[in-house]
Amino acid sequence: MKVIYMSDSVYVVHDLVKQYPGQEQPANKDINLAIEQGEIFGILGSNGAGKTTLVRQMVNLQRSTSGQITLYGRDIRQHPYLIAQYVGYMPQDSEALNNMSVSEALYFTAHLRGMSRSDARRERDDLLKLWQVEELRDKYSPRLSGGQKRILRLAVATAACPPILILDEPTNDLDPQKRKLVWDVLRHLNSAYGTTIIFITHDAIEAEKIVQRVGIMRQGSFVAMGPLAELKREVGEKMRLELFFPAESPPPLPAHLQYNELAPGRWLVLLERHEAGAVIDALPLHTIDDFHLYSATLEDIYLHYVTKHPATTNATR
Numbered sequence: 001m002k003v004i005y006m007s008d009s010v011y012v013v014h015d016l017v018k019q020y021p022g023q024e025q026p027a028n029k030d031i032n033l034a035i036e037q038g039e040i041f042g043i044l045g046s047n048g049a050g051k052t053t054l055v056r057q058m059v060n061l062q063r064s065t066s067g068q069i070t071l072y073g074r075d076i077r078q079h080p081y082l083i084a085q086y087v088g089y090m091p092q093d094s095e096a097l098n099n100m101s102v103s104e105a106l107y108f109t110a111h112l113r114g115m116s117r118s119d120a121r122r123e124r125d126d127l128l129k130l131w132q133v134e135e136l137r138d139k140y141s142p143r144l145s146g147g148q149k150r151i152l153r154l155a156v157a158t159a160a161c162p163p164i165l166i167l168d169e170p171t172n173d174l175d176p177q178k179r180k181l182v183w184d185v186l187r188h189l190n191s192a193y194g195t196t197i198i199f200i201t202h203d204a205i206e207a208e209k210i211v212q213r214v215g216i217m218r219q220g221s222f223v224a225m226g227p228l229a230e231l232k233r234e235v236g237e238k239m240r241l242e243l244f245f246p247a248e249s250p251p252p253l254p255a256h257l258q259y260n261e262l263a264p265g266r267w268l269v270l271l272e273r274h275e276a277g278a279v280i281d282a283l284p285l286h287t288i289d290d291f292h293l294y295s296a297t298l299e300d301i302y303l304h305y306v307t308k309h310p311a312t313t314n315a316t317r
């Protein structure tokens with residue numbers, strides 16, 4: 001199912017509101033969002049910010065209170081088959097695969113997405129390799145570990161290579177090696193097939209390796225949205241120099257620089273971009289255990305918007 005679309009916007013979410021019965025506040029408030037063909041869009045936000053509610057409406061698993069969602073220009077409520085045809089969705093949890101082995105889940109999903117039996121068998125074997133779960137092929141889902149179940153849900157979402165993936169916390173509970181595998185596979189699908197990827201994560205540091213545009217949610221709304229580099233500029237041009245220096249005394253730095261001791265022996269200094277080179281050159285490196293120089297991270301951006309900004313911005317592209 002490798003389709004090239006001429007229209008740039010894949011998904012358009014327009015004035016979306018979701019009010020759960022009995023809840024005081026809406027879980028989603030007037031959300032506007034356009035996802036472009038081939039982009040990797042990350043949704044971040046604190047617990048209960050409304051991220052899962054938003055993506056469940058985007059895959060027709062939850063009815064919106066008001067507003068509209070279109071996929072390739074057509075309303076998904078009037079054309080629900082579009083979701084099955086074009087979107088691979090990975091939920092946070094699911095019991096749907098409980099009665100199948102890993103290889104059956106992959107085979108049947110590929111077959112249901114339109115592949116012939118023989119193509120679906122080939123796809124199953126490719127997916128077992130791609131997601132490094134060959135040794136689990138005959139195991140039934142309830143007997144998998146939490147991390148293995150997550151990888152299975154990811155593999156199922158990617159079966160038959162749908163042009164759009166919507167992934168709800170794809171790396172939660174995974175060990176560092178598996179997290180790397182997930183980001184590597186997603187990057188590969190995006191660059192090889194132009195797969196559009198929308199994912200929710202709490203893992204800002206890891207997400208930074210792959211994400212192109214970010215939306216940060218708070219209390220049901222997006223409080224910031226834009227390309228990563230643009231959001232970084234908004235948060236600050238300053239560079240962060242982290243020094244690992246014996247705990248007893250602050251590191252020897254020019255007097256005008258401010259520093260914070262983040263933890264015993266770990267100091268953070270904020271620098272203007274143009275002075276970073278000179279400050280590092282002047283450091284007595286033999287007295288310093290280690291140092292890291294970096295610009296604002298996605299985690300800095302996330303904390304900035306989630307803690308400081310009122311949740312009123314009706315962000316869109």
Ligand SMILES: Nc1ncnc2c1ncn2[C@@H]1O[C@H](COP(=O)(O)OP(=O)(O)OP(=O)(O)O)[C@@H](O)[C@H]1O
Nearest residue numbers: 020021023027045046047048049050051052053054
């Ligand atoms: N089925 C439901 N019935 C009533 N309220 C709900 C339901 N599902 C979610 N909510 C509420 O809606 C709000 C948004 O929840 P949602 O699960 O979308 O948040 P989230 O950003 O995905 O959170 P997390 O990061 O913890 O997964 C929360 O206040 C939650 O309690």
